[in-house]
Amino acid sequence: MTQDDLKRQVAEAALKYVVEDAIVGVGSGSTVFMFIEFLSKIKNKIEGAVAASEASAERLKKHGIRVVDLNSVSELPVYVDGADEITEYLHMIKGGGGALTREKIVAAVAKTFVCICDSSKLVPVLGKFPLPLEVVPMARSHVGREMLRRKAQPVLRENFKTDNGNLILDCHGLTILDPAALEAELNNIAGVVTNGLFARRSADVLLLGSPDGVKTYKKKI
Secondary structure: OOHHHHHHHHHHHHHHHOOOOOEEEEOOOHHHHHHHHHHHOOHHHOOEEEEOOHHHHHHHHHOOOOEOOHHHOOOEEEEEEOOOEEOOOOOEEOOOOOOHHHHHHHHHHEEEEEEEEEHHHEOOOEOOOOEEEEEOHHHHHHHHHHHHHOOOEEEEOOOOOOOOOOEEEEEEOOOEOOHHHHHHHHHOOOOEEEEOEEOOOOOOEEEEEEOOEEEEEEOOO
16 A cells, blocks of 8 residues: 555544534645545535645635634534654644644644544654744744754754744754653743644544554543
């Protein structure tokens, strides 16, 4: 099976978590784009979707799915998104596509966060994938120095701005043993909008695509 086959598996499997007659939270990235295709087949059974990126919003609209502003939503039963890395504790690194801030906001509102990805994303310890930080432009150098103090190698993502108009610093060389603590610490650096660690609000369910089929992991209490 190809990686796309594995992604398609989990994208379809996520449909069973969609609540009828409700708004669905939709993340971003290639696996989520496949989920949107499957979601379009049941679009008449849902009220609409909240998108965590402009790219996803456009994709939803092209498939005839109503896009709703998060501010107009009082509750969000489920949010479906991918991950760049994830552990068995369902802590994640996200933000490879640069939508980490909006993804984190939608995840915070959702009652259930369903992560969909292929088996290559499951890791014992986070950090091999560079940790993205969304940074206010004037704070770029300050945040970079702060990350160097933490033994990371920050690299500015060139020719890229987030949907919020900010920059991304991709921080290499981290071994993240306590994701929740590091997430809180980095968010306290002046100029950091947010970082790509999703540990304080981790996924509730992981649907992992493998050659043996979709494996389901649930949050460990």
